[in-house]
Amino acid sequence: xxxxxxxxxxxxxxxxxxxxxxxxxxxxxxxxxxxxxxxxxxxxxxxxxxxxxxxxxxxxxxxxxxxxxxxxxxxxxxxxxxxxxxxxxxxxxxxxxxxxxxxxxxxxxxxxxxxxxxxxxxxxxxxxxxxxxxxxxxxxxxxxxxxxxxxxxxxxxxxxxxxxxxxxxxxxxxxxxxxxxxxxxxxxxxxxxxxxxxxxxxxxxxxxxxxxxxxxxxxxxxxxxxxxxxxxxxxxxxxxxxxxxxxxxxxxxxxxxxxxxxxxxxxxxxxxxxxxxxxxxxxxxxxxxxxxxxxxxxxxxxxxxxxxxxxxxxxxxxxxxxxxxxxxxxxxxxxxxxxxxxxxxxxxxxxxxxxxxxxxxxxxxxxxxxxxxxxxxxxxxxxxxxxxxxxxxxxxxxxxxxxx
Amino acid sequence: xxxxxxxxxxxxxxxxxxxxxxxxxxxxxxxxxxxxxxxxxxxxxxxxxxxxxxxxxxxxxxxxxxxxxxxxxxxxxxxxxxxxxxxxxxxxxxxxxxxxxxxxxxxxxxxxxxxxxxxxxxxxxxxxxxxxxxxxxxxxxxxxxxxxxxxxxxxxxxxxxxxxxxxxxxxxxxxxxxxxxxxxxxxxxxxxxxxxxxxxxxxxxxxxxxxxxxxxxxxxxxxxxxxxxxxxxxxxxxxxxxxxxxxxxxxxxxxxxxxxxxxxxxxxxxxxxxxxxxxxxxxxxxxxxxxxxxxxxxxxxxx
Numbered sequence: 001x002x003x004x005x006x007x008x009x010x011x012x013x014x015x016x017x018x019x020x021x022x023x024x025x026x027x028x029x030x031x032x033x034x035x036x037x038x039x040x041x042x043x044x045x046x047x048x049x050x051x052x053x054x055x056x057x058x059x060x061x062x063x064x065x066x067x068x069x070x071x072x073x074x075x076x077x078x079x080x081x082x083x084x085x086x087x088x089x090x091x092x093x094x095x096x097x098x099x100x101x102x103x104x105x106x107x108x109x110x111x112x113x114x115x116x117x118x119x120x121x122x123x124x125x126x127x128x129x130x131x132x133x134x135x136x137x138x139x140x141x142x143x144x145x146x147x148x149x150x151x152x153x154x155x156x157x158x159x160x161x162x163x164x165x166x167x168x169x170x171x172x173x174x175x176x177x178x179x180x181x182x183x184x185x186x187x188x189x190x191x192x193x194x195x196x197x198x199x200x201x202x203x204x205x206x207x208x209x210x211x212x213x214x215x216x217x218x219x220x221x222x223x224x225x226x227x228x229x230x231x232x233x234x235x236x237x238x239x240x241x242x243x244x245x246x247x248x249x250x251x252x253x254x255x256x257x258x259x260x261x262x263x264x265x266x267x268x269x270x271x272x273x274x275x276x277x278x279x280x281x282x283x284x285x286x287x288x289x290x291x292x293x294x295x296x297x298x299x300x301x302x303x304x305x306x307x308x309x310x311x312x313x314x315x316x317x318x319x320x321x322x323x324x325x326x327x328x329x330x331x332x333x334x335x336x337x338x339x340x341x342x343x344x345x346x347x348x349x350x351x352x353x354x355x356x357x358x359x360x361x362x363x364x365x366x367x368x369x370x371x372x373x374x375x376x377x378x379x380x381x382x383x384x385x386x387x388x389x390x391x392x393x394x395x396x397x398x399x400x401x402x403x404x
Numbered sequence: 405x406x407x408x409x410x411x412x413x414x415x416x417x418x419x420x421x422x423x424x425x426x427x428x429x430x431x432x433x434x435x436x437x438x439x440x441x442x443x444x445x446x447x448x449x450x451x452x453x454x455x456x457x458x459x460x461x462x463x464x465x466x467x468x469x470x471x472x473x474x475x476x477x478x479x480x481x482x483x484x485x486x487x488x489x490x491x492x493x494x495x496x497x498x499x500x501x502x503x504x505x506x507x508x509x510x511x512x513x514x515x516x517x518x519x520x521x522x523x524x525x526x527x528x529x530x531x532x533x534x535x536x537x538x539x540x541x542x543x544x545x546x547x548x549x550x551x552x553x554x555x556x557x558x559x560x561x562x563x564x565x566x567x568x569x570x571x572x573x574x575x576x577x578x579x580x581x582x583x584x585x586x587x588x589x590x591x592x593x594x595x596x597x598x599x600x601x602x603x604x605x606x607x608x609x610x611x612x613x614x615x616x617x618x619x620x621x622x623x624x625x626x627x628x629x630x631x632x633x634x635x636x637x638x639x640x641x642x643x644x645x646x647x648x649x650x651x652x653x654x655x656x657x658x659x660x661x662x663x664x665x666x667x668x669x670x671x672x673x674x675x676x677x678x679x680x681x682x683x684x685x686x687x688x689x690x691x692x693x694x695x696x697x698x699x700x701x702x703x704x705x706x707x
Contacts, residue, residue, distance in 0.1 A: 072610075082601070
């Protein structure tokens with residue numbers, strides 16, 4: 001087991017396009033780090049550079065205490081699981097599993113013992129003599145995992161290993177891979193475009209966009225304090241509601257003007273974000289997680305937004321309400337990447353924004369109703385409209401710059 | 405077809421299953437008729453294809469007087485082996501068989517080796533002029549052989565390769581190789597690159613990954629290519645006829661042509677010789693064709 005370090009790593013393809021731009025990332029010994037981002041963000045390139053399948057234009061990659069920049073893949077002592085499994089079709093499951101050991105000249109008896117042990121752990125004992133074509137998708141996935149595990153390498157590299165499985169199997173294998181990683185405690189770098197996978201599996205999650213690392217943190221902290229608008233919109237399902245608002249001073253307090261409603265900000269929220277003062281009188285972006293919205297109670301002073309219900313999705317444990325309010329939805333290029341996971345159903349006019357609220361499962365709210373949504377103003381997220389960077393609470397330095 | 409419609413509408417339940425069954429039967433009948441039609445067509449094509457071969461073999465066994473009889477003899481009865489003995493004892497038979505085998509072996513081995521490496525470069529590496537090179541290969545296949553004979557003769561005579569087996573081998577390579585490269589790179593593209601990458605991560609060198617993973621997977625391609633090379637080199641006539649002058653240096657196809665001379669054609673021995681000449685191709689094909697159909701790449705990636 002060894003740590004992996006990427007130091008100022010860049011990858012330039014012909015024509016000057018930077019697939020990976022000055023990537024700094026450290027994966028501690030035994031840690032499970034997930035590299036996540038929309039397609040084309042450079043995450044797979046980064047992984048392949050660690051594997052040695054892609055040359056590095058600039059920077060340094062270390063595995064353990066060795067700089068591996070110029071080492072061939074076979075000399076890096078890593079194992080990789082490919083998106084399409086890449087099982088050797090002309091070899092049986094046993095031969096697939098044993099191939100790496102044979103290449104490394106592990107003694108025959110030892111090879112057999114290790115393959116049989118892995119086959120037992122992964123439930124492949126009855127399939128050792130089959131060829132990949134005779135296996136189901138889930139079984140192939142297991143063989144691909146087994147081929148990596150049996151080598152007992154310094155680190156695992158996994159390139160979207162679950163993306164070819166159906167939804168149910170994916171959830172199952174997700175847990176299985178996380179469990180295996182926990183048991184073996186092997187340093188793992190895992191690439192996916194699925195933020196749910198990233199959040200559920202990784203000890204830490206690294207979010208990339210356009211070849212640039214946006215933020216690295218634990219899943220919870222990534223969710224609680226996204227460093228910029230991109231991360232805010234990318235992490236979380238359903239996605240965060242993002243609005244353009246005006247920050248105003250109203251007597252002794254700050255208020256966010258959403259359309260024609262003023263949301264008063266609690267003193268401690270403002271207190272922990274001294275930077276907010278600089279934005280008074282200006283437009284900023286505000287993010288509201290769906291669970292920070294609820295049906296308003298009797299208290300007339302509580303901050304609330306009034307809107308018309310467009311749709312209610314009953315999910316059993318909760319209901320998701322799409323509520324149209326007066327306000328300006330945020331429209332920025334970096335949010336386009338994740339448009340698919342945004343739930344703005346209807347074309348919204350300039351002055352109306354659709355908010356997603358996570359309501360109780362027994363809510364009486366129906367489409368067409370006018371509802372008051374209580375806003376938990378202590379859980380608002382604030383972003384600089386120009387840079388997209390979070391106006392963060394002082395205690396948590398999470399911007400991209402702070403990570404490097 | 406319309407015979408079903410007039411069935412009297414019987415109102416009770418037991419008949420409800422009947423129209424479906426009728427329809428099914430009619431469907432099946434249509435299906436059977438189509439299959440019979442297709443099989444008959446296949447049989448007709450087979451007959452047309454196989455008849456010349458049959459006639460060659462049959463003639464080889466017929467005694468001379470039956471061969472040119474005005475009334476065709478469909479079967480070689482009475483049969484004789486005298487045509488074969490005659491053919492085999494003609495001058496240069498064994499020498500020319502040996503020449504042909506030498507040429508074919510070199511062409512097959514050389515073209516497979518070179519084509520494998522060339523196809524590897526084309527399918528696995530990006531380099532300047534790659535696409536142009538692929539089209540160039542295709543282009544060379546389009547030039548008719550007859551147009552090349554004179555220029556090639558002049559070229560070869562300058563390097564003193566006329567009337568040598570080496571010269572003919574070089575000539576054959578010029579049309580076997582482009583085809584082989586083209587075919588093999590198609591097969592290689594069908595093998596996912598990740599397989600080699602997996603092997604490299606697992607501990608192979610790049611070349612080791614080609615040999616251990618890619619080579620077995622493109623085996624059907626190698627087989628198809630080698631059959632092509634074998635047949636082309638074994639059956640080729642014009643180049644061998646023009647470039648090889650001595651009886652002792654000729655190939656078996658040129659030897660066959662010697663049965664036709666000023667006095668006419670000696671059909672019996674010619675057909676016997678032709679039958680003998682066709683045998684190695686058949687044997688080679690039977691030995692090797694089982695591997696073609698074997699779809700090796702199945703199951704490499706998600707299914």
